[in-house]
Amino acid sequence: MSTILEVNKVVKRYGDYVALNEVTLSVPKGSIYGLLGPNGAGKTSLIRIINQITLPDSGEIILDGEKLQPKHVQYIGYLPEERGLYNTMKVGEQCLYLAQMKGLSKAEAKKQLEYWFERLEIQGWWNKKIQELSKGMAQKIQFVVCVLHKPKLLIFDEPFSGFDPVNANIIKDEILKLREDGATIIFSTHRMESVEELCDHIALIHKSNKLIEGKINDVKRQFKTNSYEVGVLSDNVEGLMYDLTQKYKVNPANFKSLNDSLKLEIQLGNATPNELLHVLTQRGQVTHFVEKIPTVNDIFIRTVSDK
Amino acid sequence: MSIVSLIIKREFITKVRNKSFIVMTFLSPLLFVALAAFVGYLGSMKADTKRIAIHDESGLFVKEFTAKNSKSAEYKYLDLSAIDLKFLKDSIANESFEGLLFIPKPTNPQDFENNIQFISNNSPSLSFIERAQSLIGTKLTKTNLINAKLDTIAINKAKANVNISLAKATGEETVKGLNEIKIGIGGAFGYLIMMFIIIYGNMVMRSVIEEKTSRIVEIIISSVKPFQLMIGKIVGTALAGLLQFFIWAIIGLSLLFAISMFFGVNVAPTAKISPEIMQAAQQEMAGTAQMYIKELWNLPIASILVAFVIYFIGGYFLYSSFYAAIGAAVDNQTDSQQFLLPVIMPLILSVYVGFFTVINDPHGTVAVVFSMIPLTSPIVMLMRIPFGVPLWQIAISVTLLFGTFFSVVWFAAKIYRIGILMYGKKPTWGELYKWLKY
Secondary structure (H helix, E strand, O other), X not given: OOEEEEEEEEEEEEOOEEEEEEEEEEEEOOOEEEEEOOOOOOHHHHHHHHOOOOOOOEEEEEEOOEEOOHHHHHHEEEEOOOXXXXXXXXXXXXXXXXXXXXXXXXXXXXXXXXXXXXXXXXXXXXXXXXXXXXXXXXXXXXXXXXXXXXXXEEEEEOOOOOOOHHHHHHHHHHHHHHHHOOOEEEEEOOOHHHHHHHOOEEEEEEOOEEEEEEEXXXXXHHHOOOEEEEEEEEOOHHHHHHHHHHHOEEEEOXXXXXXOOEEEXXXXXXXXXXXXXXXXXXXXXXXXXXXXXXXXXXXXXXXXXXX | OOHHHHHHHHHHHHHHHOHHHHHHHHHHHHHHHHHHHHHHHHXXXXXXXXXXXEEEOOOOOXXXXXXXXXXXXXXXXXXXXXXXXXXXXXXXXXXXXXXXXXXXXXXXHHHHHHHOEXXXXXXOOHHHHHHHHHHHHHHHHHHHHHHOOOOHHHHHHHOOOOOOOOEOOOOOEOOOOHHHXXXXXXXXXXXXXXXXXXXXXXXXXXXXXHHHHOOHHHHHOOOOOHHHHHHHHHHHHHHHHHHHHHHHHHHHHHHXXXXXXXXXXXXXXXXXXXXXXHHHHHHHHHHHHHHHHHHHHHOOHHHHHHHHHHHHHHHHHHHHHHHHHHHHHOOOHHHHHHHHHHHHHHHHHHHHHHXXXXXXXXXXXXXXXXXXXXXXXXXXXXXXXXXOOOHHXXXXXXXXXXXXXXXXXXXXXXXXXXXXXXXXXXXXXXXXXXXXXX
């Protein structure tokens, strides 16, 4: 898989404060790339550099094989976290203006706008002013402005904030469709469940440094602890617990089940799952046996609190 | 279409479509004329006739006053010398008359000078006191002359009355008020340019603050450079200002044209109907008016208008870069006050220099120097232009103005670039300086 965006040892300072410290990333073409990190980690600084809003102090950015340059703005669509449009300008005029700034001709912009307005069922808004729309409605307009010029690379900063669940779903489906159509999506958010749901790659930035990057499954494999959640129905619970604690680290677990089985989380260390199964089947009936996969949320919290 | 012209177009259309722009453009000339007419009407309004009681013990002056009585006069003088002074003083309180002029009868005529009193509850108008003093003074002088046995007729004959008439070297006769016209025109244009700079500079600032607080600026500068956005904004707003000025200039010139037509053509036929004396008087009046209008046309109107446009563009560009930088540095308009003061100061200074120095001596050192300094030149030079300014001075002044603009815009752009992405606290001067180095 080729990369669409490479960030090479990018450094950004604001006075004495280092916002990005030799950050290196590579975003594969066609991926949905989750850019994670706590508040103030440097995500926005990085996104602004990719958007050429600010320049890096050192390092370079390669977009689709070329060094980042002014003409690239038309290949990128950006939805900033802090949304904003001209309050007193009419929706249609405003969208046309912003699309033309991205290099579309007026006719082409109009065609695209009609397509998107129909798609999101907002045709009636053309002559309304932004101040007459609700926040969620304005967000939709902003989304349209962001994708109108068919960018190869889309950068969404908290795209779902401000949307009700129905509209959030509409936007999610649109994002997935854009990916199908060949766009690459960089996705910056604090909502780990949407990362889990959408992203195939993630990177974690913390205190100006990149700590983790890779395919989401690789990262998870890297963070897995070889733990299993098991449910056992046993007549001799004490004997079972004795056997288990001799060999493994055992903790009580909590998961949903329909019977009264004993619920445990067992860390295997170097042992294999089959050995554990052997122990369990000798002492009772196994009702539940699942490898515990770390969630992105776990990984995030562990990484951030480790440092 | 290039991106900058796209921004210019948007800024221009937003400004021009704004209701306040339309109202200001078409209503303010009307308002101006209406206000002038209103002030004129107020001035011509007759005040209530005021009754002044005169108690003249000498009997020397009272006739001078009562002779002035007429139906339309502002003051009506009553000769109440026969009535007891104390009674008169008391009746001021019940307001049967405005005041009491008390002239005692001194033993020595010299003592008149300081012994006359005007008694009233309200302080009298200065013009009334002056008039009374002059009436009494003239009469007293005359009396003194007669007492000294001097020939008053010979003295009157000896009095000379000089009236210098003005003419140009070309032989054309000019009107006396011409300098006042030049001062008025220069002052008006200088003042106009200050108003334009402040109004349109503020518009630029408001527009920057609006983009910043609505956060749209981040979207826009992901497509264009901050510098392009700033220049587009400044130029677009300037075009709106120029449009407004051209509309005013057209209205003003056509008014002037209409008035000259009125005096030039229409006066003669109406004059024929009038009686002979009236005709002469009216012709004289029309002649003066004609001459004034001719002088107005003789003023370098074209060069004043061209200079206005050039100096407005230069001055406005210079100041609006400050305004744009300030708008970028703050989050709302109230925070901008601290930074605006140093920007407005030179403008006010130039108006003062204009009204106090240029008017006295349009080509003196102070006037020339201030018409060169870029921050004051737009206003001061415009005030000088009706008096005729050598071309080389204008050339230097314009070059300096635009040169300064190009360096200031570079600094302003740096502050602007950083400022539009900074939210939260109001920056200090020190921080602004730091931004220049980012």
